[in-house]
């Protein structure tokens with residue numbers, strides 16, 4: 001199972017969106033044990049709040065890592081700096097960055113695909129082969 005999850009605090013009325021292929025309890029442990037959580041992390045405020053919680057928004061049975069990243073990016077793009085309603089409560093989404101944005105760029109060949117840098121070269125090479 002893979003998940004898009006929300007880390008949230010009812011006190012702060014803030015939420016943070018992420019994705020994982022770990023079960024959520026384990027994912028939360030990683031968040032809690034992340035030493036950066038005391039300062040710079042986007043979700044630090046939520047993690048430092050006494051009531052923080054993690055819950056799944058979507059779960060997927062069969063989905064590739066790439067598809068999951070894509071969905072997560074779209075979801076965050078839509079809700080960052082905006083409000084998301086979850087369990088009849090409204091949370092301000094604190095995510096600052098679209099994840100993986102730097103990993104992927106729009107291919108220049110006109111195929112309209114967003115590809116990971118290292119696959120673009122291969123993809124362009126294949127295009128050239130097909131043309132011949």
Ligand SMILES: [Zn+2]
Pocket residue numbers: 107108109110111112113123
């Ligand atoms: Zn292309």
